[in-house]
Amino acid sequence: MSSIAAQAKIIDEVKIDILTQTQDADNAKWLRDVSRSFVSDTITAPTEDMYAYAVRASLGDDVYNEPCTKILETHMAKLTGKEAALFVPSGTMSNQLALRAYCHLTISKKCAHTWAFRYEAGGTAFHSGAQLECVLPSNGHHLTLEDVQNNVVISSDVHSCPTAIIELENTLNGTIIPQEEVIAISDYAHSNGIIMHLDGARIWHVAAETGTSIKDLCDPFDSVSLCFSKGLGAPIGSCLVGSQAFITRARWFRKMFGGGMRQTGFMAAAAAYALTYNFAKLLDVHALARKLEVGLEEIGVKITSRAETCMVFYDPSPVGVSYAEIVSRAGSLASPIKLGGSRLVVHIQTTEETIDDFLALVRELAQEKKAAGFDPSAQKGQPNGRANTNIYVKVAQADVAKLQKE
Incomplete structure (x- = not known):
């Protein structure tokens, strides 16, 4: 092989195109997905x-x-x-x-x-x-x-x-x-x-x-x-x-x-x-987080750390629901919602529709448990502690991790 041909071969080997054929549509979808994720505020996408x-x-x-x-x-x-x-x-x-x-x-x-x-x-x-x-x-x-x-x-x-x-x-x-x-x-x-x-x-x-x-x-x-x-x-x-x-x-x-x-x-x-x-958008973020907190409490969910700013920590066990069930059902929605563990993070790209859809989902699960015979009143009187550490509650952790990957 001539040196020119060898050089051309190496040039071709080095080349790479990381963009998909549908990159613009993929980016638009990512922005929609970000707007329906409570995982972290680090996932926001540049506009x-x-x-x-x-x-x-x-x-x-x-x-x-x-x-x-x-x-x-x-x-x-x-x-x-x-x-x-x-x-x-x-x-x-x-x-x-x-x-x-x-x-x-x-x-x-x-x-x-x-x-x-x-x-x-x-x-x-x-x-x-x-x-x-x-x-x-x-x-x-x-x-x-x-x-x-x-x-x-x-x-x-x-x-x-x-x-x-x-x-x-x-x-x-x-x-x-x-x-x-x-x-x-x-x-x-x-x-x-x-x-x-x-x-x-x-x-x-x-x-x-x-x-x-x-x-x-x-x-x-x-x-x-x-x-x-x-x-x-x-x-x-x-x-x-x-x-x-x-x-x-x-x-x-x-x-x-x-x-x-x-x-x-x-x-x-x-x-x-x-x-x-x-x-300037952060006050709107805090308002959405408080709406999330109030809505969960109205359903009967325990709030373990309140929405002082952009996060809410919650425990759904008082209404008979597990984190794994919420993650699974949220991921199965027509427009999936992504979450994990006990922490819900609201960010500048979270939509009010996402808040409403999540609350509707938790409310539906709570109603299903009640219809199946779960008695929320039996949970009353238990201490309502805070969960203000970086170790998020990991109920059915393996199941949650598996569901998130899916």
Whole structure:
């Protein structure tokens, strides 16, 4: 084979077309599917308007200089009242970079999604060699100053590991930490030389719901991670903010971790679009979540964590229904609804029709159980606890997982 023929063969082998013959229709279907999913707010799909804005962005290399990304970082620093900001691919990386830049013991709310306690692949130990002390809120809702004081380690005893960082997550599973409690914890931490970090993946929801500015929410913290793809609907990206020295160090670790990116302008533009147009939609999201909560309670379902923002946790057992039954029937609808476990997440692309259809489904299942002889009154009087952890109730977990795959 001639060298020209060999080169042509290699060129043909390298080629790939990842678009389907019906890509536009497939994308439209995906958008419809997203509007009928309660699985997470990370599944929202970029809209045509977001893409149109994003493709006009600058084309620089972020390791050297990327104009649109720099503008976004400057805006985020100003918005949060910090000296500097760093754009990163994910909230996982943002939080891990913060911890690595500090590299000490962290107190976090029990099963807080950050710091890799359960869902970030052991990143805390792997990247930073840090020890975690996970604290369960005594009030079942949010960490208090008393919780922190009862668990913080302030000692020179060689047998102990002194606390260096306290991390809070706001919101956590949709619930809001009262700002006065955050300030009290922060004042105590700083008076003892302890750093404060916030996983603010969904801090946007707190600002929208309470009318508190992003800066005021971030003021008690030395560093904050804010996500653009949770809640706000951007396809990728988070921002880490803090002092100039802290961000300089975090940028160095970002490169070490493999997070030094190239032409990030379109990512930054998508995030900017989300901030400009999607943040304003969050109050409507919260209203839909509350409608979901009220409707479930009217049916007789137990609410284990209320719709303070975008999430509802529920238990259908008081009406004799299991999660697996709900997942199965929801997936069999003419326009299927996707869910899993005890958590229902409402997002900017959830439709009111989806809320109505889901409530109608649960109501129908409850009526069927009652007709079959199930007595809801026998369930009354049982304690109505909260389920405010990242470990979602897994009733018939194997069945639910199997049904979701189908």
